[in-house]
Amino acid sequence: MTTLCATGKHDHHDVYAAQCPCREVLDLLANKWAALAIGALEDGPLRFGELQRRLQGISPKVLTATLRRLEENGFLHREIYPAVPLHVEYSLTELGVSVSVPLSGLRTWVELNLDKLTA
Amino acid sequence: MTTLCATGKHDHHDVYAAQCPCREVLDLLANKWAALAIGALEDGPLRFGELQRRLQGISPKVLTATLRRLEENGFLHREIYPAVPLHVEYSLTELGVSVSVPLSGLRTWVELNLDKLTA
DNA sequence: CCGCATCCGAAACGATACTG
DNA sequence: CAGTATCGTTTCGGATGCGG
Numbered sequence: 094m095t096t097l098c099a100t101g102k103h104d105h106h107d108v109y110a111a112q113c114p115c116r117e118v119l120d121l122l123a124n125k126w127a128a129l130a131i132g133a134l135e136d137g138p139l140r141f142g143e144l145q146r147r148l149q150g151i152s153p154k155v156l157t158a159t160l161r162r163l164e165e166n167g168f169l170h171r172e173i174y175p176a177v178p179l180h181v182e183y184s185l186t187e188l189g190v191s192v193s194v195p196l197s198g199l200r201t202w203v204e205l206n207l208d209k210l211t212a
Numbered sequence: 213m214t215t216l217c218a219t220g221k222h223d224h225h226d227v228y229a230a231q232c233p234c235r236e237v238l239d240l241l242a243n244k245w246a247a248l249a250i251g252a253l254e255d256g257p258l259r260f261g262e263l264q265r266r267l268q269g270i271s272p273k274v275l276t277a278t279l280r281r282l283e284e285n286g287f288l289h290r291e292i293y294p295a296v297p298l299h300v301e302y303s304l305t306e307l308g309v310s311v312s313v314p315l316s317g318l319r320t321w322v323e324l325n326l327d328k329l330t331a
Numbered sequence: 332c333c334g335c336a337t338c339c340g341a342a343a344c345g346a347t348a349c350t351g
Numbered sequence: 352c353a354g355t356a357t358c359g360t361t362t363c364g365g366a367t368g369c370g371g
Binding site: 105106107108109110111114115116118119120122123124125127128129132133147148149150166167188191192194195196198199200201202203204206207209210 | 225226228229230233235241242243244246247248252266286311313325328329
Binding site for chain 2: 333335336
């Protein structure tokens with residue numbers, strides 16, 4: 094098994110390899126707030142405040158950090174409209190739309206199977 | 213929209229509701245180590261040490277905590293064989309097999325799309 | 332060989348108040 | 352409106368040592 098993909102020389106990546114960049118990406122996406130944020134943007138662009146209302150319980154600080162990391166990794170786009178009052182819109186990139194599929198699968202699994210859990 | 217499912221009176225759950233038990237479950241599953249552990253058990257039961265070798269970089273403490281939470285929530289089963297030396301096997305429950313599907317989707321997405329990431 | 336206990340530092344989280 | 356700054360709390364994670 095060629096699981097060494099740290100140098101980027103292999104085109105076969107492995108999330109189980111500690112040095113693989115996959116890990117960072119998995120860590121970014123396999124995260125409560127990231128999964129919810131991407132899902133919230135599936136139906137179209139949203140503003141900061143709208144996102145905060147949908148992701149009930151998130152603080153502005155954590156929401157900012159979540160959105161920044163997703164933007165830095167190319168999953169969403171941040172568009173600023175310099176009007177008064179200020180207007181900022183977040184939307185999924187092509188990559189974000191792509192990853193929203195498996196994330197949506199996880200979210201819906203939870204909603205559909207919650208009743209089967211004992212705890 | 214009836215998003216109040218804290219009392220368990222509704223059969224329609226919503227991961228976006230802060231008070232919904234969904235949140236805890238999503239938090240448990242949308243997690244790097246949980247996703248990797250469940251994936252590692254897809255092909256059959258594994259012992260603690262085998263899991264630790266596959267989930268490269270995980271410490272025994274964190275692995276123990278991960279496995280325990282997954283067990284408490286009914287995603288995997290812990291079988292103890294009181295032999296010498298001690299033998300403990302972890303395996304997916306029916307629920308674990310069920311959730312391994314969307315989790316597998318996320319893992320493979322990362323491996324297949326890593327090359328498209330800028331950072 | 333399995334896995335729990337403890338300690339400790341680092342990071343994440345959450346609430347609140349405040350600025351461009 | 353869209354964040355940032357600050358602070359206190361909580362959790363995460365690695366290292367180590369012990370017990371079954």
